[in-house]
Amino acid sequence: MSRMAATRDGYGAALLELADNPKVVVLEADLGKSTKSLHFRKAHPERTVSCGIGEQNMLLVGAGLASSGYIPFASTFAIFTERAFEQMRNGVARPNLAVHLCGSHGGTHTGTDGSSAQSIEDLAIYRTLPNVVVMHPCDDVSTKELTKQLPSLGQPSYTRTARNKTPVLYDGRENEIRIGKGIVLSEGSDVAIVACGVLVHEAMDAAKALSDEGISATVVDMHTIKPLDTDLLDDLAKKCGAVVTAEDHSIIGGLGGAVAEHLISSHPVPMERIGVPDRFGESAGSEEMLEMMGLKSHHISDAAKKAIASKV
C-alpha cells in the first residue's frame, strides 16, 4: 500500500521551504489551519498577513505586495477564492502581478461539508484569465515541487489542492515534475487517459482494469491545466487515437474543456470526458461522492472503451 497524503500538506511544506527567500510572504483569510499555510505563519509571523474572513481584500493586498517586489502566496478554500474572482481578474491577472493563489478543499472529494464547499468550477474560471497559470496536482510531493517552482514564473497562478488523502505517486521522483509538463505514468497504445488531481489515481486503476481486458492505456498526470502541455497531447492523440479526460470538476470548462479545445483544431480524435455532470454536489463521503458523480475508475474505463469504439 502506498503512502497516503493530502495535497494541501504539500502546499504547506513548500511554503516553509520557500521561506528562505525573504521576499516570500503569506496571506491568510482565516483558513490557514485548513490550507496548511499555518506552518509558515508559526515560523514567520512577521511575513504573514491575516486578512480575516475577507477574501476580496486578501487578493488585492497580494497585488499591492507583488507590485512592491514581494512574492505573495494567498490561500483559502477553492470555493472562497471565487468570491474574489474579479479581484483576481482585474487586480492581479490584468496587470500580470505574480500573486500565487491556492484554493484548497477543491472538488466534490471534499465530502460532507456539502455543495457550498465543493468547488467544481475553479479550474474553468481561472483558465479563462490571461497570464494565470492553473494547476491541480495529484499528490503531496508534486504539489510541493510545483509550488516551489512558482516564484520563478513571474506571473500569477492558481493551484487547487484537495482536503483528503490520496495515494502518493512521486516519492523520490521530484526531478520529473515541471510546471507545464504532463507526466506519463503508464504507456499504452489504445487510448490515452489524461487526468488531474484526485482522479489521477482513479485513472491508474482504470488502466490496470483495462489491461486485464487486453486494452493498453497511456495515463498522464496533467497537473498543469494552463499552459497546457499541447506537444504531449498531440503525440498522444497520434499514438493512441482516442482520449479520455478525468477530473473532479465540472464537465464544463475544466481539463476536459482545455484538452478538447486544443485537439479539435490540432489532431481531432474520439474523446470522452469524465467530470461532474452539470449539477452541484451534496453532502457525502469522498468515495461516495466520486461514485455518485461518475468519477470512479470503472467510469473512466467505460469511457475509454467508448472512445476506442468510436475510432474510425
Add this chain to the structure above:
Amino acid sequence: MGISSEGSIVAGMSISELEEMARKCRIEICKMTHRAQAGHPGGSLSEIDILCALYGHRLRAKPDDPDWNDRDRFILSKGHASPGMYAVLAEMGFITHEDLKTYRVKGGVCQGHVDMKWCPGVDFSAGSLGMGLSFGMGCAVAANIDQSERNAYVMVGDGEIQEGSIWEAAMAAAHHELGNLKLFLDCNGIQNDDFCEAQMRMFDIPAKWNSFGWAVKVIDGHNMSDIVDAIDWMDTVKDKPAVVIAQTVKGKGVSFMENNPAFHGAAPSDEQLAQALSELGVSA
C-alpha cells in the same frame, strides 16, 4: 402553540420551556457532530439560546406548511452552525428527530451546511459567509412590496462580519429604512483559526452598527429573559434595521468546548460525548 390573528403560528413558549428546549438542542448538537465525526459544535452551542428564543417566542411560521409565503424568514447566514438550526427545526416539528441522524449523510435533509433545497424550514442556502444579510434584505424588501407585516431575521457570526459584503448590506438596509430586517450577531469571540482578537480585531462593534444607521442593543446571549426582551425590543424598531449584539461563549454548555477554538470545527470523541451528555443532564 397558539394561532395568532393572521392564522400564523407563534409558539409562545415560556422562559423555562425555552431553556429546556435549548438544553435538548445542545444534546442533539453534540450527538449530531459526534455521529458525523465532523461539523461545527462550537458556533452551534453559542447560537442555540437565541435560536430557541426566536422560534419558541416570536417566529411566525407553520411547521406543517414551511413554504407558507407570509411566514417570517430566518436566515442562518453562518450556515456551518447547522446542527443548532436542525435541532431547533426538529423541536419545532419542521423535521423529525430521526432526520437529525442524516446530518452530513448521503441523501439526508441535514446537509453539512443549511440548504433551502434540502431541508424544510430552511430559508437560505448558506455555507459561504457574509451572504445572508443581503439575502435577508431582499426578503425584507419583498415583504414591503407585498405590504406584509412579516419580518426577516438573520443570524451572523462575529468572524463573519469581517466580510465586506456584510457592510454593503448594512449600509443599504439603513438607506432603505428596513424596519422589518432584524439581525442577531453571535459574538463568541472565536472564528476558524483562532480568537477574533488574533485574526482580525474589530474594535467597537456596537459603534460600527450605530454609525451605519442601525438600532443597536447589546445583550447576554445566554440569558433567556434578556434574549426574549431583546426580540420584543426589535419589534418596537420600525423605521430602521435593528441588530442585537449577543455576547456569547463558543461551545457554551460543554465545559471542554467553552471558549476553545479547537471546537470550531471538530467533533467530540466517544469519551467527550459521554462527558458532554452528562454535563447536559443526560443520565448514563
